[in-house]
Amino acid sequence: MSQPTRHLDARERELAKEQAYVTRLYDRLDALREHTRRQLDGVLAQGGGGTMQNRSERDTFATMYAERLARLWAVEHALCFGRIDHAEGESPALDDVPGEEQGEVTGSLYIGRIGLGDGRRRLLIDWRAPVAQPFYRATPAAPMGITRRRHLQTRGRKVVGIDDDLLDVDNLTDDDVATLNGEAALLASITAARTGRMRDIVATIQAEQDRVIRSALDGVLVVQGGPGTGKTVVALHRAAYLLYTHRERLARRGVLILGPNPTFLRYIEQVLPSLGETDVLLSTVGELYPGLRATAKEPDAVAAVKGDARLAKVIARAVADRQRVPRKAISIDLGAHTLTLEPRTLEAAASRAARSRRPHNQARAVFVRHLLNALARQWAKRLGKGVIDDEELADLREELRTEPAVRSALNRLWPYLTPQQLLIGLYTSAERLDAAAGGLLSAAERALLTRAAPRAGDGWQWTESDVPLLDEAAELLGDIDEHVLRASAWMAEEERAAAQAARREEQDRELAYAKEVLELTGMADVLDAERLAARHREETDDLTTAERAAADRTWAFGYVIVDEAQELSPMAWRAVMRRCPAKAMTVVGDIAQTGTSAGPASWDEVLAPYTQGRHRVETLSVNYRTPAELMSVAAGVLTLIGPGLHAPRSVRESGAPPWRQRLADLTELGALAAREAAESGGRLAVLAPAALAAEVGAAVTAAVDGAVAGPGPDALDAPAAVLTVADAKGLEFDAVIVAEPAAILAESPRGASDLYVALTRATRRLGVAHTGDLPAVLSALPDRPAFG
Numbered sequence: 021m022s023q024p025t026r027h028l029d030a031r032e033r034e035l036a037k038e039q040a041y042v043t044r045l046y047d048r049l050d051a052l053r054e055h056t057r058r059q060l061d062g063v064l065a066q067g068g069g070g071t072m073q074n075r076s077e078r079d080t081f082a083t084m085y086a087e088r089l090a091r092l093w094a095v096e097h098a099l100c101f102g103r104i105d106h107a108e109g110e111s112p113a114l115d116d117v118p119g120e121e122q123g124e125v126t127g128s129l130y131i132g133r134i135g136l137g138d139g140r141r142r143l144l145i146d147w148r149a150p151v152a153q154p155f156y157r158a159t160p161a162a163p164m165g166i167t168r169r170r171h172l173q174t175r176g177r178k179v180v181g182i183d184d185d186l187l188d189v190d191n192l193t194d195d196d197v198a199t200l201n202g203e204a205a206l207l208a209s210i211t212a213a214r215t216g217r218m219r220d221i222v223a224t225i226q227a228e229q230d231r232v233i234r235s236a237l238d239g240v241l242v243v244q245g246g247p248g249t250g251k252t253v254v255a256l257h258r259a260a261y262l263l264y265t266h267r268e269r270l271a272r273r274g275v276l277i278l279g280p281n282p283t284f285l286r287y288i289e290q291v292l293p294s295l296g297e298t299d300v301l302l303s304t305v306g307e308l309y310p311g312l313r314a315t316a317k318e319p320d321a322v323a324a325v326k327g328d329a330r331l332a333k334v335i336a337r338a339v340a341d342r343q344r345v346p347r348k349a350i351s352i353d354l355g356a357h358t359l360t361l362e363p364r365t366l367e368a369a370a371s372r373a374a375r376s377r378r379p380h381n382q383a384r385a386v387f388v389r390h391l392l393n394a395l396a397r398q399w400a401k402r403l404g405k406g407v408i409d410d411e412e413l414a415d416l417r418e419e420l421r422t423e424p425a426v427r428s429a430l431n432r433l434w435p436y437l438t439p440q441q442l443l444i445g446l447y448t449s450a451e452r453l454d455a456a457a458g459g460l461l462s463a464a465e466r467a468l469l470t471r472a473a474p475r476a477g478d479g480w481q482w483t484e485s486d487v488p489l490l491d492e493a494a495e496l497l498g499d500i501d502e503h504v505l506r507a508s509a510w511m512a513e514e515e516r517a518a519a520q521a522a523r524r525e526e527q528d529r530e531l532a533y534a535k536e537v538l539e540l541t542g543m544a545d546v547l548d549a550e551r552l553a554a555r556h557r558e559e560t561d562d563l564t565t566a567e568r569a570a571a572d573r574t575w576a577f578g579y580v581i582v583d584e585a586q587e588l589s590p591m592a593w594r595a596v597m598r599r600c601p602a603k604a605m606t607v608v609g610d611i612a613q614t615g616t617s618a619g620p621a622s623w624d625e626v627l628a629p630y631t632q633g634r635h636r637v638e639t640l641s642v643n644y645r646t647p648a649e650l651m652s653v654a655a656g657v658l659t660l661i662g663p664g665l666h667a668p669r670s671v672r673e674s675g676a677p678p679w680r681q682r683l684a685d686l687t688e689l690g691a692l693a694a695r696e697a698a699e700s701g702g703r704l705a706v707l708a709p710a711a712l713a714a715e716v717g718a719a720v721t722a723a724v725d726g727a728v729a730g731p732g733p734d735a736l737d738a739p740a741a742v743l744t745v746a747d748a749k750g751l752e753f754d755a756v757i758v759a760e761p762a763a764i765l766a767e768s769p770r771g772a773s774d775l776y777v778a779l780t781r782a783t784r785r786l787g788v789a790h791t792g793d794l795p796a797v798l799s800a801l802p803d804r805p806a807f808g
């Protein structure tokens with residue numbers, strides 16, 4: 021019988037060779053998992069006895085092994101995706117990378133999600149290692165010592181395709197020289213149907229993206245790029261790269277990634293775990309203030325005032341206003357005696373407190389002590405005592421401190437304040453607002469901030485743009501002792517309720533996490549999730565860096581990445597910058613997509629106060645999401661945003677020309693969405709002006725099975741979702757219908773940017789549905805082709 025391999029052509033032989041290598045890598049991965057699992061079993065088998073220290077050490081090891089095991093499971097998909105062959109005599113010197121399995125390298129280097137070795141040979145190189153760089157950056161013009169770059173496509177553990185770039189310039193045509201890295205692999209990746217969750221791009225990172233990912237840690241890096249240029253996905257890979265390269269420094273201080281809304285965070289949340297990194301805090305600005313949920317909505321005009329840089333002064337003045345002492349004497353009735361605080365004494369106490377340079381709540385101690393001393397001396401005189409010594413003075417002072425009349429006078433003069441109390445006081449009192457904002461904000465702006473006092477029992481509804489103001493106030497007010505906080509009646513009630521809700525939510529999260537760990541580690545039959553979650557809760561020492569950082573407003577992160585950064589107001593920037601005193605940050609965004617009125621006109625304007633112009637800017641120029649036909653429609657809208665703006669170059673065409681469809685009324689949108697969903701066969705988004713979102717939502721959900729209206733976790737998984745442009749920021753869909761583009765344009769001062777964002781969300785098909793006239797820039801669109 022003839023050997024089948026004899027009949028294999030060269031390509032199949034190569035496939036078989038690669039299959040053998042990849043199988044060996046998975047064998048090694050399985051062996052490592054088995055080993056780690058035995059280590060975890062060993063620790064868990066020791067039970068919960070022994071000294072506190074024994075228990076704590078065991079738990080630390082258990083957490084470490086469980087995390088390692090989870091990481092080894094996370095790299096199952098596309099464990100190895102590439103190979104580079106070096107020119108003769110160009111074998112690279114391998115650094116010993118901490119956490120990687122060491123060993124020699126001979127021949128080709130295989131690139132994958134983690135480093136693997138067998139003790140003698142380095143079998144797989146982590147994509148973030150310096151020697152892996154040519155895989156992403158080498159071009160025929162600058163081959164970086166390699167002759168071939170090979171992309172391996174795998175399905176499960178099977179190698180199903182090979183895609184080579186030959187970098188030996190002598191044997192290439194000019195056309196070859198101009199082609200993108202691993203074009204076939206890239207095209208396969210960007211044309212694939214979307215799943216509703218962002219995927220990692222380790223196998224197909226492009227050279228300009230790689231430069232951003234591997235840029236040095238220190239300083240502020242701005243990544244500017246049009247829609248779909250990979251800013252978000254690149255920022256996430258940069259986080260993984262920095263954690264790998266500066267593990268010690270960043271593991272201690274943590275990494276924070278800020279995104280525009282919770283739906284977006286859900287959209288991106290799987291990327292870092294798939295790269296083996298789980299300890300990163302993903303947050304919105306609205307979630308930055310521990311224990312507070314800022315979910316209420318408010319008009320854009322109100323948010324714009326709250327986001328304005330002048331508010332920093334308003335808050336500072338509001339705090340100072342609560343320290344203002346009266347110009348006339350205050351009498352304190354102690355029953356038998358009446359004591360008096362003269363304006364002179366009050367002034368002296370206030371100026372001593374101010375000189376202490378402490379925040380309001382701590383400076384209060386200085387103020388109170390000064391007044392109590394003055395009152396104690398007066399009281400001694402009234403009691404007929406002559407000169408008193410320090411001890412007697414201290415006794416009288418402590419006695420006075422507990423006198424209700426004294427306490428109430430002191431609290432009126434210099435109250436303990438939480439940031440919440442300060443802001444509510446400001447919003448609900450015209451007098452306080454005038455004192456703090458007079459001369460800084462116009463009467464119309466002050467009117468926008470004004471709110472009615474809450475009715476007893478009603479919680480206060482906080483909005484996202486309140487959060488930076490609370491943060492600002494917290495800086496100026498300083499902490500308050502727990503017992504003082506509890507004594508403050510309805511605030512305490514509100515905070516208790518918030519804490520309870522947060523605790524419940526935390527418990528749900530812990531349970532979900534525990535279930536996931538058990539599933540991943542195959543321990544579901546040994547431990548139950550409730551017990552694992554409870555253990556996790558008991559051991560506060562075991563909190564990850566990200567969890568500790570999330571609970572601490574004053575936490576200083578080792579690195580901060582701000583996505584959709586053009587949306588941040590000046591006040592939000594102040595809060596974000598406080599989270600990263602070292603100013604080691606990546607700021608990612610597109611000025612042309614700015615939707616909020618409080619957003620910036622340039623990166624220099626945003627960053628100058630913090631970097632004094634020393635930030636560096638990288639630009640991404642190629643659009644991997646939106647096909648050329650769609651991008652040319654969006655490019656027309658770009659001209660409305662500003663002259664001289666350029667749309668990024670699309671990497672492909674879709675063959676599906678964008679269309680328009682006139683409707684008699686919005687109810688017809690349901691049938692149109694149903695046809696488009698059926699025809700596209702992928703995930704559809706209908707993007708509507710905020711004022712019409714409810715009406716459009718009702719029409720579409722009535723007509724399309726499984727469609728959802730509004731943001732939230734379901735919007736990512738549903739076959740069709742109706743969203744406003746703000747809610748669709750940063751997301752992408754197979755097909756998009758933009759409803760009533762003229763209304764989107766007219767809805768806000770940044771309407772053109774909103775329309776630009778809406779038109780650039782689709783990966784394949786785009787349509788525009790309208791009842792009235794179309795904006796001139798869209799009027800050349802052809803009518804939608806008939807169905808079928």
Ligand SMILES: Nc1ncnc2c1ncn2[C@@H]1O[C@H](COP(=O)(O)OP(=O)(O)OP(=O)(O)O)[C@@H](O)[C@H]1O
Pocket residue numbers: 206209210218219221224225226229245246247248249250251252253254610613644645749750751752780
């Ligand atoms: N090198 C790449 N290989 C494969 N896919 C890529 C690559 N770069 C980007 N993509 C894909 O292109 C799409 C757009 O990327 P991303 O959302 O990061 O862009 P963005 O610049 O943040 O867009 P926007 O500003 O519109 O939100 C994503 O699906 C992403 O996975």
